Amino acid sequence: MSAPHSDVERIKAASRHLRGTLADSLADPVTGALADDDTQLSKFHGIYQQDDRDLRSERKRQKLEPAYSFMIRARVPGGVCTPSQWLNMDRIASERANGTIRLTTRQAFQLHGVIKTRLKAAIAEINREMMDTIAACGDVNRNVMAPTVHELTAVHAEVQEHARALSAHLTPATRAYHEIWLDGEKLPPPAVADGEVEPIYGKTYLPRKFKSGFVVPPLNDTDIYAQDLGFVAIVENGRLAGYNVLVGGGMGMAHGEPETYPRLADVLGFCAPEDVLAVAEAVVTTQRDHGDRSNRKHARLKYTIDDHGLDWFRHEVVTRSGVSLAPPRHFAFTGNGDAYGWQQDDSGAWHYTLFIQNGRVGDFGSLRLKSGLARVAEVHTGEFRLTPNQNLTISGVRTADKSRIAAVLDEYGIENTLQASPLRLHSMACVAFPTCGLAMAESERYLPSLLDRVEERLAAAGIGGDAITIRMTGCPNGCARPYIAEIGLVGKGPGTYNLYLGGGFAGERLGCLYRENIGEAEILAALTPLFEGYAGGRSPGERFGDFLVRTGVVRRVTAGRLFHAAEPGRG
Amino acid sequence: MRASTAPLEPLPLDTGQSDRLEKALAGLSPEQLHWVSGYAAGLAASQAGRLPAPAAAPVAATGDALTILYGSQTGNGQAIAERLAAKAREKGFGVSLQSLADYKPSQLKREKLLGFVVSTHGEGDPPDDAELFHEFLLSKKAPPLAGVRYSVLALGDSSYLNFCQTGREFDERLAALGAERLHPLVECDVDYEGAAQTWIGDVLSRLPEVMSASTPVPQLRAVSATPRYDRNRPFRAEVLANQKVTGRGSTKDVHHIELSLEDSGLRYSPGDALAVIVSNPPALVRQLLDELGLSGDTEVTVGGETASLEEALASKLEITATSMGFLKAWAGLGAAPLAALLDGGDKSALAELIDGYQVIDVVRRFPLAVDAQALAGSLRRLSARSYSIASSQRANPDEVHLTVAAVRYEAFGSAHWGAASTHLADRLAEGDSVAVYVEPNSRFHLPENDTTDIIMIGPGTGVAPFRAFVEEREARGAAGRNWLFFGDRTFADDFLYQLEWQRHLKSGALTRLDLAFSRDQAQKVYVQDRIRERGADIHAWLGGGAALYVCGDAKNMAGDVENALVDVLVAHGGLTDGAARQRLKELRRDGRYQRDVY
Numbered sequence A: 001m002s003a004p005h006s007d008v009e010r011i012k013a014a015s016r017h018l019r020g021t022l023a024d025s026l027a028d029p030v031t032g033a034l035a036d037d038d039t040q041l042s043k044f045h046g047i048y049q050q051d052d053r054d055l056r057s058e059r060k061r062q063k064l065e066p067a068y069s070f071m072i073r074a075r076v077p078g079g080v081c082t083p084s085q086w087l088n089m090d091r092i093a094s095e096r097a098n099g100t101i102r103l104t105t106r107q108a109f110q111l112h113g114v115i116k117t118r119l120k121a122a123i124a125e126i127n128r129e130m131m132d133t134i135a136a137c138g139d140v141n142r143n144v145m146a147p148t149v150h151e152l153t154a155v156h157a158e159v160q161e162h163a164r165a166l167s168a169h170l171t172p173a174t175r176a177y178h179e180i181w182l183d184g185e186k187l188p189p190p191a192v193a194d195g196e197v198e199p200i201y202g203k204t205y206l207p208r209k210f211k212s213g214f215v216v217p218p219l220n221d222t223d224i225y226a227q228d229l230g231f232v233a234i235v236e237n238g239r240l241a242g243y244n245v246l247v248g249g250g251m252g253m254a255h256g257e258p259e260t261y262p263r264l265a266d267v268l269g270f271c272a273p274e275d276v277l278a279v280a281e282a283v284v285t286t287q288r289d290h291g292d293r294s295n296r297k298h299a300r301l302k303y304t305i306d307d308h309g310l311d312w313f314r315h316e317v318v319t320r321s322g323v324s325l326a327p328p329r330h331f332a333f334t335g336n337g338d339a340y341g342w343q344q345d346d347s348g349a350w351h352y353t354l355f356i357q358n359g360r361v362g363d364f365g366s367l368r369l370k371s372g373l374a375r376v377a378e379v380h381t382g383e384f385r386l387t388p389n390q391n392l393t394i395s396g397v398r399t400a401d402k403s404r405i406a407a408v409l410d411e412y413g414i415e416n417t418l419q420a421s422p423l424r425l426h427s428m429a430c431v432a433f434p435t436c437g438l439a440m441a442e443s444e445r446y447l448p449s450l451l452d453r454v455e456e457r458l459a460a461a462g463i464g465g466d467a468i469t470i471r472m473t474g475c476p477n478g479c480a481r482p483y484i485a486e487i488g489l490v491g492k493g494p495g496t497y498n499l500y501l502g503g504g505f506a507g508e509r510l511g512c513l514y515r516e517n518i519g520e521a522e523i524l525a526a527l528t529p530l531f532e533g534y535a536g537g538r539s540p541g542e543r544f545g546d547f548l549v550r551t552g553v554v555r556r557v558t559a560g561r562l563f564h565a566a567e568p569g570r571g
Numbered sequence B: 001m002r003a004s005t006a007p008l009e010p011l012p013l014d015t016g017q018s019d020r021l022e023k024a025l026a027g028l029s030p031e032q033l034h035w036v037s038g039y040a041a042g043l044a045a046s047q048a049g050r051l052p053a054p055a056a057a058p059v060a061a062t063g064d065a066l067t068i069l070y071g072s073q074t075g076n077g078q079a080i081a082e083r084l085a086a087k088a089r090e091k092g093f094g095v096s097l098q099s100l101a102d103y104k105p106s107q108l109k110r111e112k113l114l115g116f117v118v119s120t121h122g123e124g125d126p127p128d129d130a131e132l133f134h135e136f137l138l139s140k141k142a143p144p145l146a147g148v149r150y151s152v153l154a155l156g157d158s159s160y161l162n163f164c165q166t167g168r169e170f171d172e173r174l175a176a177l178g179a180e181r182l183h184p185l186v187e188c189d190v191d192y193e194g195a196a197q198t199w200i201g202d203v204l205s206r207l208p209e210v211m212s213a214s215t216p217v218p219q220l221r222a223v224s225a226t227p228r229y230d231r232n233r234p235f236r237a238e239v240l241a242n243q244k245v246t247g248r249g250s251t252k253d254v255h256h257i258e259l260s261l262e263d264s265g266l267r268y269s270p271g272d273a274l275a276v277i278v279s280n281p282p283a284l285v286r287q288l289l290d291e292l293g294l295s296g297d298t299e300v301t302v303g304g305e306t307a308s309l310e311e312a313l314a315s316k317l318e319i320t321a322t323s324m325g326f327l328k329a330w331a332g333l334g335a336a337p338l339a340a341l342l343d344g345g346d347k348s349a350l351a352e353l354i355d356g357y358q359v360i361d362v363v364r365r366f367p368l369a370v371d372a373q374a375l376a377g378s379l380r381r382l383s384a385r386s387y388s389i390a391s392s393q394r395a396n397p398d399e400v401h402l403t404v405a406a407v408r409y410e411a412f413g414s415a416h417w418g419a420a421s422t423h424l425a426d427r428l429a430e431g432d433s434v435a436v437y438v439e440p441n442s443r444f445h446l447p448e449n450d451t452t453d454i455i456m457i458g459p460g461t462g463v464a465p466f467r468a469f470v471e472e473r474e475a476r477g478a479a480g481r482n483w484l485f486f487g488d489r490t491f492a493d494d495f496l497y498q499l500e501w502q503r504h505l506k507s508g509a510l511t512r513l514d515l516a517f518s519r520d521q522a523q524k525v526y527v528q529d530r531i532r533e534r535g536a537d538i539h540a541w542l543g544g545g546a547a548l549y550v551c552g553d554a555k556n557m558a559g560d561v562e563n564a565l566v567d568v569l570v571a572h573g574g575l576t577d578g579a580a581r582q583r584l585k586e587l588r589r590d591g592r593y594q595r596d597v598y
């Protein structure tokens, strides 16, 4: 690779397999921050340095450093965790963090506001319950996603098992994590060849983050098109026949840089269940060897594929894995939301999926989510499953226990959350302020109040009962996957957003920029007539996003490369 | 705006100046002219930033002179002593003026006439410069002093329990050693001007009888110039910045205040303090008026001047700190239970009143119907408050910075305020001005030698002078290493000047920083604990000639730190406890262990 490597590449290479000077940074009493380079390495351990952006300027004037704290992300492959793991998180959130648990758009846990001196204890306590934070972030494979519920328990169990296996297979092998956080014995910086330390990743890991997931049609809850690597379960007469392999999905882009864009994954071919790991490893090593290490904004798999072409990529994967991919099988999706409420699977077990606004689990007035779910965890004998839409499924409830669980949910005001409008139940917002260092506009703290206004407009148009997906992010990175929502709002500056419309209800089509840099009033002004037009002019069962594309309100975006084509204000 | 020192200039005055000078000198006696020349020399010296060297009169060698000895921490006593010296010289008497720090106790028995001016500090302790003399005088080593005549002027503050303690001890001990009082002990409260003048007069009037007035040959010498700005002639400094420097979560409200010295010609050096003349919290003035059902408009006279009662309570009289004087006066006005309490002589009850009660609390506990003038008469003059200067003038030529902790607290079910700290923190906006003057503190200064290492121990607002120290050493390019111990309640919200310390550590201006935040973990940690932990290094630094500085709380910190230092010398220097304490004394005497505690 001719172009000079990015700074992060230098740091990774010099880090002795992600050790860096983290231990010294943690011990430095003069600052609540880590040494600059270590802030990059900590991500590989599931830890982001942040500061309270609400206080930033105030503290500068007070001659105090920013109010540094850390966000910890705990991996939960497939979103599955046990009641005791939940209780553990619940306790750590109260004792070490800011008192809330954040369920993420990738079915993982996040804790915010953990100060440096509590970091080590928090990580150790998370690991005590056999849950870890390694590789929850960083240039490696992230939390592996998988559907939370399916009426075919056998199929679901198999898919979950493959997700766990893939997660384990792609977890970095370095001991640094255990040394630094778990007081594991110190190993000398590996004398052995790097290949033996990190058989798959090597010494500099991947050029960029890498995301993978599984899905079982017809529900696309894990937004499979947004994954670098996706496995679509093909179920034939009640059994898992294999997977369609999808590659090259991703949301992240940057304002004003059209060479960056969100992209939906392409179907590469079909593989048998037993070939999942081989195919995945081939995809990862191809990206490892051919991904762009000079420009992090162009380093995701989606660009590697667009640069080299899908056929070249398929060839690489086939030769590296020795798996000859068959032609893809047919599949179709109905939506990418969660199936709320009580569902029963073919084994007779019950699953209750509840709505958690923007994934924030805390006690808010009469809605005592955190306390209530802790109570549930104390009596629940099944599992908890974190959904890809920042919600939670209480899984495997025996018919006998159903009423007991329901009673608790009711007592803590959690039952009512499902009374929310279909719009709200299909909404997501990323974290953004005050913790996210990249936020340009509010998101989690703002979307709920904006939805109040939007709901009024929908009701006025007589379609208050219709489900429309709406997602907001505080910056173009797209953490809440806004570019595949029917209504996407992407932060541009304080109080202003870009409005994207026409995404597919099942996350199968990218939206298109409709208005740039607008505030609440203009957002509502823009949406109202569209709601009215939709209410009057839609064909039976037609989704809002499909309607807008059909009627030409927005251009149909057929490929990521064409996402920015003919944007307002741009050629 | 200093007098030019260019040697070749024929006359360093423009015509306007020389005219004014002539007018001023017209009709002065030869002695007066001599004195003025010395005054001018001293003025020049002090403007040049140096305190005039205590002028030791040649005649002082013979016992036939008035020996004036002062123990002074913040300069009040020194100024008085210098005035007495000047006046005595005017009258032609031989005078030896010395700081007790420079005075050899063995001289005592050879003295004929001794004038002492000594203040009290800490909690009834002598000022630093008098510490060793005080120890000697009260020890068995002190010789019989038959034939020695003396008079003591004690400076103090009756809002402290041990009022004028040191002066009293001097006076009693000298008598016990057989010396004869020329004039009885005079105790001064913080508004000492009047009493001091009278004492000077009285002492002078007794001189002829005891001393063969040697033919007056006043010799030319620099006598100290009273600083150009003082409590009577303060400088009105404009507020450049008033910034809270504790975070949202802090239980304290500490402000960083920057004042402009532009065109004042004021000079200070790191270690000096700034005296601030302030007014009382308006809300408190109201409360007091309401409590006593008095109208604020009633005219009262305070120290000769008349003013409305409200104005007097606001800016002339002390209504926060309770003083012994006030308690006596209030009892005298008819507060029988208070009178009983005072006569009872129950020290702890008294201590509780003076430390824990503000005037309004006394008034509420011992209600009384008094008229405006009676109230005004019972209260002491509002005294200036001192604040360690937190800036180096070298680094900030036209500015002086302070670090002020606002005193606010709940007591007896109502809100209470400190006068000065809340005046500075709450009632001064940028652009406003405040009356100030510099209190030089020659006993708390950086080493002359820039290569000397220094260890600074300053928790809480005690860190203020060390901000000045580090700025100064950086500006000077001093090679010596600088080590700071800081502590407070929490890392997140009470780490005063955190960003500046981080910058100084990066640049190397600060060599080392050790921190103790008491409330960040289950068991409290204080600077003294860090000192013990770092004992080996501290001992090594001291071995290399490092100087120790301690600033901040006098009640607990100063003592705890002293004990920690003793432990260090014992643990790493192999000394006994006693020897260690002796060693610290020596370090103090050599100026290598300096303290500024309050």
Ligand code: SRM
Binding pocket: A048, A050, A071, A073, A103, A104, A105, A106, A107, A108, A109, A110, A136, A142, A143, A209, A211, A223, A226, A249, A250, A251, A252, A253, A300, A359, A390, A429, A430, A431, A432, A435, A436, A437, A438, A477, A478, A479, A480, A481
């Ligand atoms: C918590 C979460 C959003 C949420 O509300 O749930 C999140 C939060 C953050 N994301 Fe994200 N991302 C989250 C899912 C996503 C997704 C959605 C997905 O993966 O399905 C995306 C879009 C898909 C993709 O990767 O393209 C996403 C694309 C990004 C990007 C842009 C990546 C790119 O290729 O441009 C960044 C910035 C970066 O990586 O440089 C980012 C960076 C961040 C950081 C860590 C900001 C940072 O780097 O300092 C955010 C932390 C905010 C905070 O205070 O917690 N996050 N992030 C999600 C955690 C997922 C997890 O458990 O691992």
Ligand SMILES: Cc1cc2nc3c(=O)[nH]c(=O)nc-3n(C[C@H](O)[C@H](O)[C@H](O)COP(=O)(O)OP(=O)(O)OC[C@H]3O[C@@H](n4cnc5c(N)ncnc54)[C@H](O)[C@@H]3O)c2cc1C
Binding pocket: B159, B273, B320, B321, B322, B354, B355, B356, B357, B358, B385, B386, B387, B388, B389, B403, B404, B405, B406, B407, B409, B411, B417, B418, B419, B420, B421, B422, B461, B462, B464, B596, B597, B598
């Ligand atoms: C040399 C020197 C340097 C100093 N440097 C600094 C400095 O750098 N920064 C700084 O902030 N201060 C410094 N001080 C202290 C400062 O001079 C004042 O004493 C302090 O600010 C309080 O003054 P005040 O007028 O606000 O309170 P006052 O009105 O003088 O005191 C109020 C009265 O309330 C009572 N009181 C006070 N606090 C409490 C409490 N918590 N509980 C019960 N009763 C209470 C006391 O009896 C006190 O007399 C220094 C003092 C000296 C002598």
Ligand SMILES: Cc1cc2nc3c(=O)[nH]c(=O)nc-3n(C[C@H](O)[C@H](O)[C@H](O)COP(=O)(O)O)c2cc1C
Binding pocket: B071, B072, B073, B074, B075, B076, B077, B078, B118, B119, B120, B121, B122, B123, B124, B125, B127, B155, B156, B157, B158, B160, B161, B162, B163, B164, B165, B190, B554, B597, B598
């Ligand atoms: C920190 C501190 C402690 C003091 N302690 C006492 C005391 O215990 N008793 C007392 O009478 N005066 C006490 N005073 C008041 C001083 O004696 C008084 O301000 C005096 O005018 C100082 O004179 P000097 O400048 O010559 O030292 C104290 C002053 C300060 C600053």
Ligand code: SF4
Binding pocket: A430, A431, A432, A433, A436, A437, A438, A439, A440, A443, A473, A474, A475, A476, A477, A478, A479, A480
């Ligand atoms: S989308 Fe942007 S603002 Fe929102 S969490 Fe992700 S990085 Fe932060």
